[in-house]
Amino acid sequence: EAEVAQSPRYKITEKSQAVAFWCDPISGHATLYWYRQILGQGPELLVQFQDESVVDDSQLPKDRFSAERLKGVDSTLKIQPAELGDSAMYLCASSALARFEQFFGPGTRLTVL
Amino acid sequence: DAKTTQPPSMDCAEGRAANLPCNHSTISGNEYVYWYRQIHSQGPQYIIHGLKNNETNEMASLIITEDRKSSTLILPHATLRDTAVYYCIVSVAGGTSYGKLTFGQGTILTVHP
Numbered sequence: 230e231a232e233v234a235q236s237p238r239y240k241i242t243e244k245s246q247a248v249a250f251w252c253d254p255i256s257g258h259a260t261l262y263w264y265r266q267i268l269g270q271g272p273e274l275l276v277q278f279q280d281e282s283v284v285d286d287s288q289l290p291k292d293r294f295s296a297e298r299l300k301g302v303d304s305t306l307k308i309q310p311a312e313l314g315d316s317a318m319y320l321c322a323s324s325a326l327a328r329f330e331q332f333f334g335p336g337t338r339l340t341v342l
Numbered sequence: 343d344a345k346t347t348q349p350p351s352m353d354c355a356e357g358r359a360a361n362l363p364c365n366h367s368t369i370s371g372n373e374y375v376y377w378y379r380q381i382h383s384q385g386p387q388y389i390i391h392g393l394k395n396n397e398t399n400e401m402a403s404l405i406i407t408e409d410r411k412s413s414t415l416i417l418p419h420a421t422l423r424d425t426a427v428y429y430c431i432v433s434v435a436g437g438t439s440y441g442k443l444t445f446g447q448g449t450i451l452t453v454h455p
Binding site: 233270271272273274277285320322329330331332333334335336 | 374376384385386387388391427429442443444445446447448
């Protein structure tokens with residue numbers, strides 16, 4: 230069964246450093262989402278792509294976070310510089326066009342020291 | 343999107359039906375009810391969704407009240423592997439908000455032997 234791939238699975242970094250996360254959605258899925266999940270809370274949408282275009286980035290802290298999906302396939306989420314409060318699970322999800330179901334990857338657990 | 347209210351935790355005996363309630367009293371006519379679950383250390387998993395009719399799939403049944411202000415997710419024969427956080431989400435299906443999921447705290451379901 231096709232799955233959303235994410236790497237790395239775990240990342241430890243020091244504050245003020247730059248970090249990047251990668252996501253490869255299920256083949257053919259036009260919509261890609263990045264979520265952040267703080268321990269004990271539900272996931273929060275950071276950015277939504279439709280192909281290579283950003284549909285919603287209203288919750289993305291744009292002073293330090295950036296996301297791209299240049300060819301409309303895989304995507305990268307970057308944080309520069311990382312802050313202590315960025316410690317969280319970063320989840321990527323994808324869905325087929327006009328379908329309700331989102332498929333989530335295993336996530337990247339970020340710890341900022 | 344309309345907000346949802348779920349009990350923070352529930353218990354269920356293995357083999358019995360698990361009935362998870364959700365209140366969404368401010369739901370609009372064009373908003374769907376979605377259920378996802380998240381098993382520890384994994385990404386969320388789609389379970390089911392509905393608009394106003396009851397729905398059933400291989401995982402669960404969704405019962406939506408006639409006034410659409412509340413719903414119940416039913417796991418007919420709960421197993422230990424169903425122990426997870428269950429999220430009830432209300433979201434529109436259309437426009438730029440299509441597919442946007444706003445997760446709350448969810449219900450921690452514990453299935454015990």
